Amino acid sequence: MKKIWLLLSLLGFFTLAPLAMLIADETPVPQGIVPAAVTAVVQVPVVPAAPKIDSGDTAWILTSSALVMLMTLPGLALFYGGLVRRKNVLSILMQCSVAIGVISVQWVLFGYSLAFHPGTGFWGGFQWMGLHGVGLEPYADYSATIPHQLFMIFQAMFAVITPALIIGAFAERMKFSAFVLFILLWATFVYDPIAHWVWGMGGWLRGMGTLDFAGGTVVHINAGIAAIVTALFIGRRKGYGQTVPPHNLPFTVIGAGLLWFGWFGFNSGSALAANGLAVSAFVVTNTAAAAAGVVWAFIEWFHNGKPTTLGFATGAVAGLVAITPASGFVDVMGALAIGAGVSVFCFIMVAMVKPKFGYDDSLDAFGVHGIGGIWGALATGLFATKAVNAAGADGLFYGNPMQFIIQLKAVAVTVVYSAVATLIIYKLVDVLVGVRIEEKDELKGLDLTEHREAGYTVLE
């Protein structure tokens, strides 16, 4: 019965939302206003002249949007899918797929409006519901040279992957109905507000001068903190403590490769133009991922005697996470330091701290995205330089210690809000449908019990 209730409420949600949009009052859309302080991320230097669509910029952001989509499915799906036991592989692929499904719909109906309509400092408001007023002309406050809808769909792919990242924390033991409800509420009440604070016109963290080029706070710290909260409250997997070996590491390596590939769209696309800044972001992204993969493998070599494929893949992803906020503000030496540093911090977290405390962050969503994201956001305050991006700021190592303090504040705010709001949503979902699957179903595996399918056959 609870499932039916859930389905009905979801259906109602999606059908009533466009209706409410019609009622919502319209405010004139401010076009072509030059922002007072050019501090944050999602903007290119704005030309005062009437915004004009640039075909090169448009082509690159279209491509980038598709690249970021690829990160969730099949990139993250295979990366995570390979790490679970084979009785649960489909549940991971399904959760990643459904994240694209549910959040894409949520985003066009009201998510984009909540996150990006100028609104107040805390909330975007409902004026752009159903993409009302989000047309094919540029919206100069965000991107003066590409259609507004393109900016919207590029951002949609970020909104999709963020809740999908949290899957790593509760893999192999969450009810599917609870998952759907959780990501819908989480996207609406955690992701959308934080995206607004950091990136939205009038967002209060943006006004403070926080540097977050492609989503270190909004995407990675946010998802990483939600991950540790859900991992702690849902409890350990049945059988954790004995070994839970990955069932298909080739999947994981393919997934890591697709993530790396897609990340060029994620970071380089965040320049919102096909320009020099995009190239710089591309170069530092690749550099940080490479350095982090190599350093992780070397740490293992030294520490455990052998370098592992999973270690290199994990390190590369951690490097990509860490460079994300910094990718539009640091040079290549900064990227090397960020990449090398992240593997040290994440390795300590994943290989030493986690076993010591015994919490089951199953696929290290917190260990990699949370810790890597925090390091990346803070490192941006160390290594940022105006030589790379005049619209950015100098960091501590370039004579501006204040930037580090600003980054620290943004990290603290994100951590606290994400933790509290995630906990409330988790408890609400637990009351409504129950978060954790029954023990006997967990033992059989989620593929069979939640989806009535099997990922692999044994005979034929």
Added chain:
Amino acid sequence: MKLVIAIIQPHKLEDVKAELYKADINLITVSEVLGHGRQMGVTEVYRGVKETGNLLRKVRLEIGVNDTFLQPTIDAIIKGARSSEVGDGKIFVLDMKECIRISSGEKGPVAIG
């Protein structure tokens, strides 16, 4: 000499192994098998079409033991694999004619341990 064949739930393998090690039984062969007992398998659905009677995944253990180790082996398997529900599996005990260690050519009880 006896050959013990046990069919158990896959997720009980780690527990059974732990119990066997405790009883000082370290030589086992494990394979993945399919089968079903009284519960008649599971139903899977592919594009709306139900497939009933699909076989369940099980794990099969084969352990060659000397007679003194037979009862401890059986006890260990039961201790590790029992949840008291349908589907816990079966243990079969067979007489074993001969056992030969390939590396040395030793035969009989001495070749088992």
